[in-house]
Amino acid sequence: MPKLELLQRLLSEGRITRREFIARVSALGLMVAVSPALLGGTAKAATPKKGGRFIIGITGGSTTDSMDPATLTSNMNQNVNWQIRNSLVEIDHNFNAIPELAESWGSTPDAKVWTFKLRKGVDFHNGKTMTAEDVIFSINHHLGEKSKSAAKGYLKSIDNIKADGKHEVIFELSGGSADFPFILGDYHLTICPAGTKGPEFEKGIGTGGYILESWEPGVRAFSKRNPNYWKKGRAHFDEIETLSITDTNARTNALKTGQINYMDRVELKTVHLLKKMPAVNVSAITGTAHYTIPMRLDQSPYGDNNVRMALKLAVDREELLKQILRGYGEPGNDHPIAPVNKFHAKDLEQRKYDPDKAKFYMKKAGMLDHVFNLHAADAAFAGAVDAAVLMKEQAKKAGININVVREPDDGYWSNVWMKKEWCMCYWGGRPIEDMMFSVAYSAGAPWNDTLWDNKRFNELLINARAELDTDKRRKIYEEMQEICRNDGGTVVPMYNQMVEASSAKLAHGPISGHMALDGMRNGERWWFA
Amino acid sequence: MGSVFRLIVKRIGMGILTLFAISIIFFLGVEALPGDLAEEILGQNALPETVAAFRKELKLDLPPHERYVAWLGDLLQGDLGKSLANGRPVVDLVGWRFANTLFLAASAAVIAVPLAILLGIIAALYRNSWFDRAISVATLSTISFPEFFVAYILIALLSVQLIIFPSISNINDQMSFWQKIHAIVLPCLTLTLVVVAHMMRQTRAAIINILASPFIEMARLKGIKRTRVIVMHAFPNALSPVINVIAINLAYLVVGVVIVEVVFVYPGLGQLMVDSVSKRDIPVVLACGLIFASIYIGLNLTADVLSIISNPRLRNPR
Numbered sequence: 001m002p003k004l005e006l007l008q009r010l011l012s013e014g015r016i017t018r019r020e021f022i023a024r025v026s027a028l029g030l031m032v033a034v035s036p037a038l039l040g041g042t043a044k045a046a047t048p049k050k051g052g053r054f055i056i057g058i059t060g061g062s063t064t065d066s067m068d069p070a071t072l073t074s075n076m077n078q079n080v081n082w083q084i085r086n087s088l089v090e091i092d093h094n095f096n097a098i099p100e101l102a103e104s105w106g107s108t109p110d111a112k113v114w115t116f117k118l119r120k121g122v123d124f125h126n127g128k129t130m131t132a133e134d135v136i137f138s139i140n141h142h143l144g145e146k147s148k149s150a151a152k153g154y155l156k157s158i159d160n161i162k163a164d165g166k167h168e169v170i171f172e173l174s175g176g177s178a179d180f181p182f183i184l185g186d187y188h189l190t191i192c193p194a195g196t197k198g199p200e201f202e203k204g205i206g207t208g209g210y211i212l213e214s215w216e217p218g219v220r221a222f223s224k225r226n227p228n229y230w231k232k233g234r235a236h237f238d239e240i241e242t243l244s245i246t247d248t249n250a251r252t253n254a255l256k257t258g259q260i261n262y263m264d265r266v267e268l269k270t271v272h273l274l275k276k277m278p279a280v281n282v283s284a285i286t287g288t289a290h291y292t293i294p295m296r297l298d299q300s301p302y303g304d305n306n307v308r309m310a311l312k313l314a315v316d317r318e319e320l321l322k323q324i325l326r327g328y329g330e331p332g333n334d335h336p337i338a339p340v341n342k343f344h345a346k347d348l349e350q351r352k353y354d355p356d357k358a359k360f361y362m363k364k365a366g367m368l369d370h371v372f373n374l375h376a377a378d379a380a381f382a383g384a385v386d387a388a389v390l391m392k393e394q395a396k397k398a399g400i401n402i403n404v405v406r407e408p409d410d411g412y413w414s415n416v417w418m419k420k421e422w423c424m425c426y427w428g429g430r431p432i433e434d435m436m437f438s439v440a441y442s443a444g445a446p447w448n449d450t451l452w453d454n455k456r457f458n459e460l461l462i463n464a465r466a467e468l469d470t471d472k473r474r475k476i477y478e479e480m481q482e483i484c485r486n487d488g489g490t491v492v493p494m495y496n497q498m499v500e501a502s503s504a505k506l507a508h509g510p511i512s513g514h515m516a517l518d519g520m521r522n523g524e525r526w527w528f529a
Numbered sequence: 530m531g532s533v534f535r536l537i538v539k540r541i542g543m544g545i546l547t548l549f550a551i552s553i554i555f556f557l558g559v560e561a562l563p564g565d566l567a568e569e570i571l572g573q574n575a576l577p578e579t580v581a582a583f584r585k586e587l588k589l590d591l592p593p594h595e596r597y598v599a600w601l602g603d604l605l606q607g608d609l610g611k612s613l614a615n616g617r618p619v620v621d622l623v624g625w626r627f628a629n630t631l632f633l634a635a636s637a638a639v640i641a642v643p644l645a646i647l648l649g650i651i652a653a654l655y656r657n658s659w660f661d662r663a664i665s666v667a668t669l670s671t672i673s674f675p676e677f678f679v680a681y682i683l684i685a686l687l688s689v690q691l692i693i694f695p696s697i698s699n700i701n702d703q704m705s706f707w708q709k710i711h712a713i714v715l716p717c718l719t720l721t722l723v724v725v726a727h728m729m730r731q732t733r734a735a736i737i738n739i740l741a742s743p744f745i746e747m748a749r750l751k752g753i754k755r756t757r758v759i760v761m762h763a764f765p766n767a768l769s770p771v772i773n774v775i776a777i778n779l780a781y782l783v784v785g786v787v788i789v790e791v792v793f794v795y796p797g798l799g800q801l802m803v804d805s806v807s808k809r810d811i812p813v814v815l816a817c818g819l820i821f822a823s824i825y826i827g828l829n830l831t832a833d834v835l836s837i838i839s840n841p842r843l844r845n846p847r
């Protein structure tokens with residue numbers, strides 16, 4: 001009865017509604033087989049229970065991690081960051097910006113000046129009341145000459161931040177930005193007490209649902225529920241223990257033996273076995289994360305769009321999906337806007353493997369004897385080297401020669417990415433189109449890893465940014481995706497799903513595809529049923 | 530005994546020189562790796578200006594020799610410096626992890642050393658019997674498998690199938706001593722299985738070697754029992770090589786267990802050093818390197834001193 005199990009799982013993960021579930025199960029004629037507890041269980045799911053110690057086994061933690069919001073580089077400190085701190089804006093599972101520490105916001109018609117009204121009566125863990133001063137401090141922490149923040153790149157449009165009284169903050173931007181609230185929902189932009197500096201950030205004073213009790217980078221974080229948490233209906237656990245477990249087998253064993261309740265990055269080779277365990281739920285969510293293979297257009301012969309088109313057509317996305325992701329993903333269409341994004345171009349034709357067409361374009365470019373060096377290391381994404389070798393074989397059928405250059409994992413992002421002419425890369429994606437395009441596809445952007453400069457595309461980007469009319473924006477973004485797909489310098493072979501496993505004792509609402517671990521907020525959103 | 534004392538003083542002096550040389554090698558080694566901490570921490574999110582600001586804050590923009598001299602100056606005043614990555618004092622990062630590493634190494638040694646010596650003596654006693662062969666095959670098999678494989682087998686049997694011991698050994702301050710012991714049984718067993726063979730084989734070989742000596746023949750001719758000959762006459766004379774092998778294995782238990790740490794999520798020094806090297810956190814790398822080197826030097830010195838004390842011919846050189 002695997003179909004029934006699948007539906008039950010979908011229901012328990014909140015990916016189909018109860019009504020839909022009943023309809024589909026009835027269609028299978030299996031309604032008698034459904035445990036009434038299951039339907040009752042989801043009804044119960046609406047009223048979370050408090051209590052328990054939630055233990056997360058998480059990847060990516062390193063002993064060099066820091067709680068400074070400027071350098072939240074691993075899954076582990078990103079997750080703990082949102083246990084203990086809040087942003088001004090929260091991004092929900094439907095990719096909407098909803099109020100968090102900001103109660104409401106609005107802008108001038110040109111979207112250039114944004115006013116955020118702050119929630120009143122919110123206290124930090126040290127007893128201090130949060131005001132506009134703290135917000136301005138926390139945002140400025142990422143700006144200015146001395147900033148080492150990873151968020152600096154997308155805060156560049158901020159010209160000035162000022163307070164209007166204790167509970168209002170005004171942002172003046174250099175250009176219109178309709179999606180500015182989403183930027184403030186970024187995980188780096190959590191609010192800390194004004195004046196926090198250096199090692200004081202490691203104490204983790206915030207306004208969040210949990211208070212940091214102990215924090216040892218790369219090992220363990222331990223937090224307890226904040227009894228005065230301002231947000232209603234959130235933060236249900238008594239305690240959260242976040243353990244850095246880098247070894248996949250160790251995480252899997254720990255989950256199987258009940259030593260942890262939640263693990264990220266399930267091993268795709270054995271996920272089918274894990275799914276058979278009754279005490280374990282597996283979730284697979286497509287988010288905005290995707291793999292890319294950027295070419296540097298300033299290096300010959302990638303400046304010629306025939307070459308780029310040929311290489312895009314020479315990739316068998318279906319096979320990569322099957323071999324590298326074992327089906328846990330969706331094919332990419334050579335632009336970075338994911339199916340979950342609001343303005344994803346559904347009607348844009350999916351690019352398919354076509355060796356003949358690839359050969360045609362490559363011949364037109366006169367590059368059939370050129371050897372294309374593809375630089376790869378698993379630091380880009382798990383399976384990147386295998387993917388490169390598969391691509392080499394696929395391209396061979398189109399008469400295109402790819403030479404896979406193995407690079408060391410160590411130092412990959414500083415020595416290979418953006419330095420070599422063609423390499424494997426990974427993007428976590430962005431919840432909104434403007435952020436994704438501005439960060440990595442607009443001319444002159446520091447992370448434009450292809451140095452692509454398309455005039456029409458760049459104009460549209462500016463237009464869309466200041467446009468507040470949704471329909472017009474949709475049209476513009478759809479055109480931009482098409483330009484990117486047909487002219488851009490990167491192959492986007494696939495979107496990888498976030499495959500995670502948790503104890504069946506846990507309950508939750510709909511899971512967000514915004515970031516891993518339910519948008520990095522499972523500590524706040526989940527509970528023990 | 531004067532000669533032993535002179536030897537100790539001389540060796541300690543040499544040891545300090547060695548540590549100094551090692552610190553230079555470690556420093557140059559990390560410097561030679563491509564990239565620096567600012568680039569490694571920011572990774573894909575690096576901007577030229579943020580990297581520059583980061584470097585300036587950490588004084589990574591100074592030339593390497595100036596940074597080394599500054600570090601050495603602090604060290605001579607007893608200050609190991611701060612982690613570049615998160616500004617924590619290196620002492621705080623290293624101290625409790627080093628205690629954890631010693632705790633695991635000591636627990637494994639308490640089981641492994643007596644077991645290896647006992648098995649070695651028995652193997653020598655019943656040389657070439659089926660028992661001798663069985664011990665050899667068993668211990669050599671466990672040393673031949675990679676550590677992580679032995680670890681996974683133990684986890685599969687004792688943690689997943691039988692649910693006796695936990696599969697991860699993430700000990701912390703909230704646990705009592707006995708809870709900690711329970712948590713580290715599996716990594717302890719893994720290490721024991723890995724180190725026993727070497728010590729056991731050496732004990733066996735050393736004793737067998739001694740058994741060919743004339744004084745053993747004399748003892749036999751006096752009519753002493755085989756067990757007594759081996760335990761009272763042969764073993765004390767075989768101690769010297771056995772002590773040396775034990776010292777090497779003890780050093781291994783402290784410095785060579787990073788894989789076991791990763792598999793069992795054990796918070797020891799190994800993982801700290803690996804992470805720090807990959808992020809180019811030089812003060813932490815240097816501190817770990819010096820600790821590991823001191824352990825090697827210290828254990829080697831102890832082994833030499835004990836060999837001399839256990840051997841009258843070395844104790845009273847003519």
